[in-house]
Amino acid sequence: MQKKYKILIIDDSEEILKTYKKFFNKKKYLVSTASNGLDGLKILQTEQNDFDLIITDIVMPNISGVGIISIVKKKFPNILVIAITGWGEHPELLASEAEADLVLEKPIDLMELEKRMVNLIQSKTDQHL
Amino acid sequence: MQNGPPIIGVSPAIERIRDLINHVADTGLNIVISGETGVGKEVIAQNLYQKSPRRGKPFVKVNCAALPEGLLESELYGYERGAFTGAEQKRKGKFELANGGVLFLDEIGDMPILLQSKLLHVLQSGEFAPLGSEKEFKTDTWLIAATNHDLEDEIKKQKFREDLYYRLNIIKFYIPPLRERIEDIPHLINYYIEMYTSQYNNRSILQPNSRILQKLSDYHWPGNVRELQNVLKRVLVLGTWDEIIGELDYNSNRSTNTVSHEPNQAKTPQFTPQSLFFENGRAPSLESFSLKEIKKTALDKIEKEAIAYVLEKTGWNRSRASKILKISYKTLLYKISDLGIQPPLT
Ligand SMILES: Nc1ncnc2c1ncn2[C@@H]1O[C@H](COP(=O)(O)OP(=O)(O)OP(=O)(O)O)[C@@H](O)[C@H]1O
Numbered sequence: 256m257q258k259k260y261k262i263l264i265i266d267d268s269e270e271i272l273k274t275y276k277k278f279f280n281k282k283k284y285l286v287s288t289a290s291n292g293l294d295g296l297k298i299l300q301t302e303q304n305d306f307d308l309i310i311t312d313i314v315m316p317n318i319s320g321v322g323i324i325s326i327v328k329k330k331f332p333n334i335l336v337i338a339i340t341g342w343g344e345h346p347e348l349l350a351s352e353a354e355a356d357l358v359l360e361k362p363i364d365l366m367e368l369e370k371r372m373v374n375l376i377q378s379k380t381d382q383h384l
Numbered sequence: 385m386q387n388g389p390p391i392i393g394v395s396p397a398i399e400r401i402r403d404l405i406n407h408v409a410d411t412g413l414n415i416v417i418s419g420e421t422g423v424g425k426e427v428i429a430q431n432l433y434q435k436s437p438r439r440g441k442p443f444v445k446v447n448c449a450a451l452p453e454g455l456l457e458s459e460l461y462g463y464e465r466g467a468f469t470g471a472e473q474k475r476k477g478k479f480e481l482a483n484g485g486v487l488f489l490d491e492i493g494d495m496p497i498l499l500q501s502k503l504l505h506v507l508q509s510g511e512f513a514p515l516g517s518e519k520e521f522k523t524d525t526w527l528i529a530a531t532n533h534d535l536e537d538e539i540k541k542q543k544f545r546e547d548l549y550y551r552l553n554i555i556k557f558y559i560p561p562l563r564e565r566i567e568d569i570p571h572l573i574n575y576y577i578e579m580y581t582s583q584y585n586n587r588s589i590l591q592p593n594s595r596i597l598q599k600l601s602d603y604h605w606p607g608n609v610r611e612l613q614n615v616l617k618r619v620l621v622l623g624t625w626d627e628i629i630g631e632l633d634y635n636s637n638r639s640t641n642t643v644s645h646e647p648n649q650a651k652t653p654q655f656t657p658q659s660l661f662f663e664n665g666r667a668p669s670l671e672s673f674s675l676k677e678i679k680k681t682a683l684d685k686i687e688k689e690a691i692a693y694v695l696e697k698t699g700w701n702r703s704r705a706s707k708i709l710k711i712s713y714k715t716l717l718y719k720i721s722d723l724g725i726q727p728p729l730t
C-alpha cells in the first residue's frame with residue numbers, strides 16, 4: 256500500500272470498535288474511533304476534511320448513523336461513508352437515502368469490508384485524476 | 385431570548401445536551417426529545433429552533449395527545465372547503481403554517497397509529513395533502529418531536545410504527561429525570577428564586593440551607609423541574625421551607641413517569657387553564673365567552689385559593705395569615721366573606 260488511508264469508525268459497541276481498530280491498524284490504516292455520533296462529529300470538525308472514509312453504525316445514541324451520513328455529505332462532501340446496519344433493523348433505506356456510499360449488513364466480514372473500502376477510495380481518486 | 389430559554393444546570397447530562405444542541409441546530413434533521421414530564425423537552429426544542437437558521441420563521445406546536453384522531457388529522461394537514469360536513473371554509477393545517485420553520489410534535493407517542501402512517505408518508509415524500517384535496521403540497525418543515533413514553537416499548541406493544549420511529553430518530557435527545565442529576569437542583573433554585581423575586585414584587589424567598597438542600601436532593605421529583613418550580617412558588621407564598629418540605633411525599637420515591645405529583649396534605653393552589661376557566665369541568669359556551677369575565681373569575685379564583693391555602697396553613701390564624709399575604713387584617717376579613725372562603729368544619 257502506498258499512501259496511508261485515514262479512516263474514522265463510529266460505533267456504540269466498544270467491542271466492535273476494538274476489533275475494527277486492531278484489524279485496520281494491522282493493515283496500516285490511520286484509525287480514529289468514536290463511540291457515538293456526537294463524538295464522531297467533533298473529531299471530524301477538529302481534524303477538518305482530513306479523512307478518506309468513515310465507517311458508521313446506524314442505530315446509536317444522540318446522532319444516529321443516518322444523521323452522520325447526512326451531515327458529512329453536506330459539510331464534508333469529499334469523505335466517503337460506509338453505513339453498517341444491525342440485524343433486524345430497517346433503516347438501511349434511510350442510510351441510502353442519506354446517500355451513504357455503501358450500506359452493509361452485519362455480520363461484517365472484515366477482509367471483504369477492506370476490499371470494498373479500497374475499491375471505493377480508488378474509484379473516487381480515479382474520478383479526480 | 386437570543387438563544388432560547390436558558391438551560392440551567394451543570395450536570396454532565398445537561399452539559400452534553402448543550403453540546404449536542406450546538407452541533408445539530410443547523411442540520412434540519414428530524415429530532416426526537418424524550419424524558420419524563422417536566423424535564424425540559426420543550427426548552428430543548430426552543431433552543432434548537434433559536435439556534436437554527438430557521439429562527440424567526442414559525443415555530444408551530446401540536447400536542448398529539450390533546451386531540452381526538454379526526455381533529456388531530458385536520459389540525460395537522462388542514463382541509464378544503466366541503467371536505468366533511470361542517471368544513472365550510474378551507475383551513476390551513478399546521479404543516480402548512482410551519483412551512484420554512486419548525487413543527488414541534490409534542491407527545492408523539494400518543495399519535496393514533498393511522499395518523500402515524502400518514503405522517504410517515506409525509507416524511508418520506510416531503511409532501512402532504514389537506515383533507516379533501518386532490519393536490520399534494522411540498523412541505524419544508526423541520527420536525528422536532530417530544531415524548532415521555534419509551535417509544536421502543538411502544539413499538540413492542542405495536543402502538544408505534546417502527547419505520548416511523550427510525551425516520552424521526554435521526555437525532556435523539558434524552559433528558560434524564562431531575563433525581564438523577566441532583567447537582568442541578570441548587571442552580572435551578574437560584575435561577576428561579578431570582579426570577580420569582582423580581583416577578584412577585586420583590587417578595588423574597590429564603591435560600592435553602594444545607595439541611596433543606598439535602599432533603600430536596602433526596603426527593604424523587606416525579607414532576608421534575610416543573611414540580612421544583614411549584615415548590616418554589618409555594619415557598620414564596622408561605623415564606624418558609626420546612627412546611628413545604630413536610631408536604632413532599634417521600635414514600636412515592638418510585639418512578640411513575642407521567643403522573644404528576646400532588647402533595648397529600650393541604651390543597652395547594654393549582655393554576656391550570658382548566659381550573660381557571662372551566663366551571664365544574666365544563667367549558668363556558670362560546671356566546672358567554674368574555675376575556676374580561678375570565679380575567680375576573682381567574683383572579684378571584686387565584687386569590688381565593690391562595691388565601692384559603694395560607695389560612696389552612698396557619699390554622700386559620702387570620703392575623704398571621706394577613707401578615708404572610710401582606711394585606712391588612714381588615715382586607716383579609718373582607719376577602720374571606722367576599723370570596724366565600726369557609727373555615728374547616730371542626
Ligand atoms: N434545565 C432547565 N433550566 C431552566 N428551566 C427548565 C429546565 N428544564 C425545565 N425547565 C422549566 O421547567 C418547566 C417544564 O419544562 P418543559 O415544559 O420544557 O418540560 P417538558 O419536558 O416539555 O414537560 P411535559 O412532558 O410535561 O410537556 C418549564 O417552565 C421550563 O422552563
Ligand SMILES: [Mg+2]
Nearest residue numbers: 425426490530
Ligand atoms: Mg412539554
